[in-house]
Amino acid sequence: MANVPHLKIEDLKVSIEDKEILKGVNLEVKGGEIHAIMGPNGTGKSTLSAAIMGHPNYKVTGGDVTLDNEDVLEMEVDERARKGIFLAMQYPSEISGVTNADFLRSAINARREEGDEISLMSFIREMDKQMGALEMDESFSHRYLNEGFSGGEKKRNEILQMMMLKPRLAILDEIDSGLDIDALKVVAQGVNEMRSPELGVLIITHYQRLLDHITPDFVHVMMQGRIVKSGGPELAKRLEAEGYDWIKEELGIVDETVGAEI
Template identity: 85%
Template sequence: MSQVPHLKIEDLKVSIEDKEILKGLNLEIKGGEVHAIMGPNGTGKSTLSSAIMGHPKYEVTGGSITLDGEDVLEMAVDERARKGLFLAMQYPSEISGVTNADFLRSAINARMEEGKEISLMKFIREMDKKMKVLEMDEAFMHRYLNEGFSGGEKKRNEILQMSMLNPRIAIMDEIDSGLDIDALKIVSQGVNNMLSPELGVLVITHYQRLLNYIKPDFVHVMMQGRIVKSGGPELAEKLEAEGYDWIKKELGIVDETVGSEV
């Protein structure tokens, strides 16, 4: 595809177990842009990523999500992935019996034109090159997917998947949680190596420290199921220094919590 990626979310409303979590959220991400969403616990940040990817637990009750003009909400979960949406999860699942190499090659082939597959040699070369950037041992190729991995290893594996799949829009849900500073630098470098006009990135995080390594173009503050304030990197710095109280006072927000993030 030559078209610059374009994810557009308009007036999105999402509920879980009849409790409304997102209450009219608007967000637009284009290729070459890095957006960061910050906010207190329980404001719907992880709900947003799950809704974009089509998690069945979350019911979209209003609004729209489009990718390159196509209706994402009409797509099955696997179709969303094939169209170029990718989610690096905070808590990746372990899958016994499926090696990293087999999983990734199958995922790449699923995104290719019908009847085409990536050659084994090209796949091995690409995977080897990208594992070196993430300082991952070759043994990872043959280990079962995330089984027995440490938290840091799982996060590196998510970024490896992202780099191999070449998504159009990548969502990273708190990939910095549980990482020490060295692992954070390595994971961030892996992400930075992928930044291009063909990729739009959404980073969901609680902490400024991640944004010291993955530099955002736009920072959004989420409260009460909506984006209530947007700005540049300086907004994240102010949040780190002063917390969220000044925003709540500025906007007259009494209670920012909308529900538990699942």
């Protein structure tokens, strides 16, 4: 199927301020799949998401990242977004003077061919539909982007952006952080509704509670800047019950951290 995305990461190495954080990550995410990455703090999880998206503070020192056999690392950040890579950030930025509606319509049109911009009425209908699914008040469309939003409102807004932009690869970096159980269920429902062969999802999380609502196909454990173990949903349940010590003991890992993630 031509529309099924395929992200391939091979031996990816990334440094920040001359400190190596990722030390050879290998991972493949295909359309229709949900992958969860778990691991202790400081092991490189958020570094991976930032490197895929092209954050300028993160220097790729080795390896490859491709999307549908195209070299992602050679793309500018805006080109990565136009190719369909989406990052829902742990700490979304506030932008004064730009409304949610204006931001989203501009972002949608930026991914379309010139002359094929979304009509205002089509945009409004789609935004109303997706905001309803996320139980967001209609006033959110007119508020400045994330300005004055609570943590939970920011996370819902990130999922709204994903639902409107319809990416090919969605990276959700600790999207469950700071959410109460009701908000968590709504956010998870939004992700589940988008599940399709045309979307690959990479979830970075510390907690099983999110995976109770979004069942992953694959769970990966990251330690010392590498993926050291992979399995199915049962792996996340065992981590919740037993922690990470059994993996460290199994693999002979003494110090699981590689430095603070930024």
